[in-house]
Amino acid sequence: MPTSSLLDAIRAAKAREDDAARELLIGVAQWADAHTTGALMPDLYGTYSHPDEEAYDAAEAAWTARFGMPGADTMLDLAGAGAPEVSDFAVTELSTALGRTRESGRLLVGDAIEAKHRLPRVWARLLAGQVTAWRVRRLAQATRGLSAEAAGFVDAQVAHVIHTAGPVVVDRLVLEASARFDPESTEVAECDTRANLYFDLDLTSPATSVGAASAVSADGLLDRADAEDLETAIRQIAHQLLLDGSTDDLAVRRAKALGYIARGQDLLPEADGEANRDDQATQDQRVAQDGRETQDGRAASASERRREPATDTPTGPGTRTAPRRVVVLTVHLSDAALTGAPQIDPVTGRLGLNLARLDNRHQLLTADAIREWCGTPGTHVIVKPVIDLAERVAVDSYEVPDRIATRIKLTRTTCSFPHCRRPAESSDLDHTIEYVPPDQGGPPGQTSTDNLAPLCRHDHRAKTHPSPAGRPWAVTGLSPGHWLWTSPHGQQYL
Incomplete structure (x- = not known):
């Protein structure tokens, strides 16, 4: 079978699988609706999200009065406040028919009830075949603990993008809804967190062996700004150790960096004698061949290990680079x-x-x-004006200026390749229409907000170099933040 036909067959099989999962979730919701009294679950949580004991007692009394005796069929509250309850025995029969455990069956039914009754906009898109069942179920599981108002807010915000929204977007939106509709609980959680910051070094626990006694474990919960500052210092000192000739791997150098910070050393100590100093060329060669981390001290990817190292870091004899204690928070x-x-x-x-x-x-x-x-002493705050993302900005040069890069990455916060969720802030900015130098007949303004797209390094390579099919991926810009991709086999993705 030709590879293009094989790809078509695989996509068709995936479409059938998605349709079956969609029909299953819709059918489960119908089964639940057929086995409910129609009574809606009350909000069983009071101030600060603490359980409302009176509401619980009232709900339990209603169930007992409805069925008359303990041990009989009861009604389960499998979704959030405002959703109908469903018969326990009906869920048991459905779970058995699907070959699921009781717990798995309850989770499935709860997801269906939550989505249908508390996320109506998302459910409508499921009925229209515009979103897969697994995305709807994941959202339903995330919103189950929200109030009815908060769930409605999430439904309104995410319904139009649910078919592409990744877990980070969904989880952040759920947290925002919780903070907006239950600010008291958010304030309590913040105060509790600040009051419980800690940092421990386990210096007292006996070691498992004499050989292991030379190291101790550390654990802590730090203020986020302090943690960002500490991470920056550790990362830069760890990289400086590499430049100074350390053969330890990154994890060991990060641990040693804490020792330099504890001793108040921003600079690594000079080696005694010229014999202990590496020649500049040898040093550069070692950094280039090491290939285990990038310039900022994080683990390098395979593509990054193949690239030349940065050459703007002074590493000559007698030179030591002090780690910058600057943390940038946007x-x-x-x-x-x-x-x-x-x-x-x-x-x-x-x-x-x-x-x-x-x-x-x-x-x-x-x-x-x-x-x-x-308010921390030494903090440098920069306030920037609101950016008009609809404004078109263009330059003639190939290099992308900051004012254009910022607009592109705010318009599209992830890689523009289909289904890729890597952050735009660490991605390349690719010219959708290939850049032609002006001295070779290229038009002016090719580097612009409507001719650039964020691409992670892997997907940038896929667009630039041919695949086994003999062609690379192709992209057409439709509007700011929207692109039409064509695969090497001619498949198109929006």
């Missing part, structure tokens, strides 16, 4: 969050929290944490 927040003014949440209409988004780690934080970080 934060998005409002002016009200900066001043600490009370905020009426635009979604809930109630007094809520000022929230901030930390782009570097894809994390949502309270503005109180950001203000505390900014």
Whole structure:
């Protein structure tokens, strides 16, 4: 069979599998609807998300009154507040018919009920065949612990992108909904976390052997800004050790870097005598051949190991590079969050929290944490204006200036290759239409916001070099943030 026909057959089999899973989830929801009293589950949680004992007692009394005796069929609350309850024995029969355990069957039924009754927009897309069942189930499992209002917020925000939304996006949206609709619990959790920071070195536990007694374990829960600062220092000293001739692997050098930090040493000690210093050419050759980490101290990928090392780091005799103690955190927040003014949440209409988004780690934080970080002595804060992402910016040069790169990576936060979820901030920026130098007849403004796409290094190589089919991937820009990809076998992906 030709490879193109084989690929078509594989895609057809996958489509049938997706259709079957979709029909299964829809059928399970119908089975649950046929075995319910129609009573909706109350919100059994009160202030600060603590269980409401009275609500629990009332629900239990209603079940007992309905069935008359302990041990009879009961109604299960398998989804969140506002979803109908379902017969326990009906779930047991369905689980048996599907060859599932009771626990697995309850999880499946709970996902179907949660999606149909608490995520109606997402469910409508499932019925229309526009989203796979596994994506709907994953979202349903994430929203089950939210209030009905919070689940509705997630449904409205994610329904139009559920077919492509990755787990990071979904989880962050669920956390945002929880913070918006239950700000009290968020504040309590933040206070508890700050009060329970710790760092321990296990210096007292007896070693398992004399040979292992020379090392101790460490454990801790650190403030995020402090942890970012510590990570930067460890990474740079570990890389400096490599440049100084260390043959240890990255994990060992990171552990040793903590010792230099503990002794207050920003610079590695000079070796005694010229005999202990490497010749510059030998040093550069060792770094180039080592291939175990990148310039920033992290583990290198296979493609990065094949690239030439950076040459702008001074490593000559007598030269030591001090690690920079600069941590860059890209934060998005409002002016009200900066001043600490009370905020009426635009979604809930109630007094809520000022929230901030930390782009570097894809994390949502309270503005109180950001203000505390900014108040630390020596902190350098840069406030940038809001960027108009609809504005077209273009230059004639091949190199991409920061003002264009920032717009591209804010418009598309992940690699633009189909189904790739690698972050755009660490990806290459590729010219959708191949760049032609102006002195060779190329038009002006080729490097622009509508002719660039973020591509991770692997997918950039797939677009640049031919595959076994003899052709590379091809891409056509449709609009900012949207591309049409054509595979070497002619398959197209939007």
